[in-house]
Amino acid sequence: MYGNDFAGPDAGSDGGLLGQVEAAEAALRAAALRGRVEGDPAALQDYFDAVIAADQKIEPRDWMPDAYRRGLVRQIAQHAHSEIIGMQPEGSWITRAPSLKRKAILLAKVQDEAGHGLYLYAAAETLGVSRAELVDMLLDGRQKYSSIFNYPTLTWADIGAIGWLVDGAAIVNQVPLCRCSYGPYARAMIRICKEESFHQRQGYEILHTLSRGTQAQHEMAQDAVDRWWYPSLAMFGPPDTDSTHSAQSMAWKIKRFSNDDLRQRFVDMCVQQAGVLGLRIPDPGLRWNEERQAHDFTAPDYDELMRVIKGDGPCNEERMAHRRRAHSEGAWVREAAAAYAAKQQEVVPA
Numbered sequence: 001m002y003g004n005d006f007a008g009p010d011a012g013s014d015g016g017l018l019g020q021v022e023a024a025e026a027a028l029r030a031a032a033l034r035g036r037v038e039g040d041p042a043a044l045q046d047y048f049d050a051v052i053a054a055d056q057k058i059e060p061r062d063w064m065p066d067a068y069r070r071g072l073v074r075q076i077a078q079h080a081h082s083e084i085i086g087m088q089p090e091g092s093w094i095t096r097a098p099s100l101k102r103k104a105i106l107l108a109k110v111q112d113e114a115g116h117g118l119y120l121y122a123a124a125e126t127l128g129v130s131r132a133e134l135v136d137m138l139l140d141g142r143q144k145y146s147s148i149f150n151y152p153t154l155t156w157a158d159i160g161a162i163g164w165l166v167d168g169a170a171i172v173n174q175v176p177l178c179r180c181s182y183g184p185y186a187r188a189m190i191r192i193c194k195e196e197s198f199h200q201r202q203g204y205e206i207l208h209t210l211s212r213g214t215q216a217q218h219e220m221a222q223d224a225v226d227r228w229w230y231p232s233l234a235m236f237g238p239p240d241t242d243s244t245h246s247a248q249s250m251a252w253k254i255k256r257f258s259n260d261d262l263r264q265r266f267v268d269m270c271v272q273q274a275g276v277l278g279l280r281i282p283d284p285g286l287r288w289n290e291e292r293q294a295h296d297f298t299a300p301d302y303d304e305l306m307r308v309i310k311g312d313g314p315c316n317e318e319r320m321a322h323r324r325r326a327h328s329e330g331a332w333v334r335e336a337a338a339a340y341a342a343k344q345q346e347v348v349p350a
């Protein structure tokens, strides 16, 4: 743990915000010193616990429990793979976008997703695993990617629905990850969320245009929302009662909110936006609950989610076949880059 994130207006050396941060840092430094000087594993654990309790960041050079490291590699790698596989359903529409402007926007969005994958692989590498190992784990099925990318994009309106709903769900899920306890992941998420927010708006704008177009365009937009609604709700994962990692992940402040809390937040956000779009959310059970100050809604089919996660979704095979092909066709690029890097190292400075 190192570095101050900010110096706020009420910063000061005593009672101000910065003073409190300094006091927390001093306590953490003392705990770290005890761990190092005495070589005591319990003291290292104390230091780790104190960093988490003080809402500070764990950095790559800090000691961390093995399970924390493994859990982060699992989540960050799964997230990175999702960004890379997530390029496929939209990528297939770049040549079919209805205008040059739409093509350019979609191309930029898909490129952003490649960038997100790369920041996330880089964040995972700080935990001592290489990108090549992570890619191998995706290709041989030991690691997953998000269920959502196993659904097909049938019409241009699907690109709007992905932007509005899928990127919208991604933002709701990922904004809290900007405060995740692992520094490199939290920092990668800040830029990713800024870009996701543009992505969501471009999808919203596509649907807005279609919804106010001809009757056929309006129907195409509604059909896309009908098909993407429940898979988007399922992106948040199984219900809290069945979530295997949530409790530990929240104790370590990797996750800040439970799957169900984020799902609820997403539904509440979408209801108002659907009204502006003039589109209907395909859930007859959707209604405002005055007592809970939130919407009641029909949960997605979690059996379907589990089937899709296990490989039995409409497009799992196609997505993985495409990824394997792209990986083997890219072998010469990786070899050329490695040969060039080796040559650069041989160059003796004059």
Ligand code: BYC
Pocket (backbone or CB within 6 Å): 074, 075, 078, 079, 080, 082, 083, 086, 087, 113, 144, 145, 146, 147, 148, 166, 167, 169, 170, 173, 174, 234, 235, 236, 237, 238, 242, 243, 244, 245, 246, 249, 255, 259, 309
């Ligand atoms: N799909 O204990 P749980 C994007 C798995 S990228 C597949 O609740 P956790 C975007 C889970 O891994 C979208 N698997 O897990 C990109 C676990 O299995 P394992 C990706 C899922 O980790 C391009 C098991 O079910 N976003 O948005 O506490 C274009 C039990 O679940 C899913 C991220 O990766 C699922 N939907 O919570 C546009 C965000 N749900 O690993 C958009 C970061 C659950 O034990 N990740 N599983 O075999 C997270 O926030 C969390 O990992 C999750 C799951 C909320 C996804």
